[in-house]
């Protein structure tokens with residue numbers, strides 16, 4: 001199951017590039033680092049814990 005990489009924070013609508021730090025809950029609600037910190041790492045939609053989204057780099061073959 002692939003994560004859906006949402007391009008923006010759901011709270012402030014700030015853009016989130018693949019290489020940017022982003023936080024998601026288990027339902028894939030997506031937030032930027034600043035909103036996540038201000039919300040206490042808790043998803044306002046479902047109450048779930050927010051965890052760091054793994055980065056998807058543009059050049060996966062770079063050693």
Ligand SMILES: [Zn+2]
Nearest residue numbers: 009012032035
């Ligand atoms: Zn935000």
Ligand SMILES: [Zn+2]
Nearest residue numbers: 025029043046
């Ligand atoms: Zn959520």
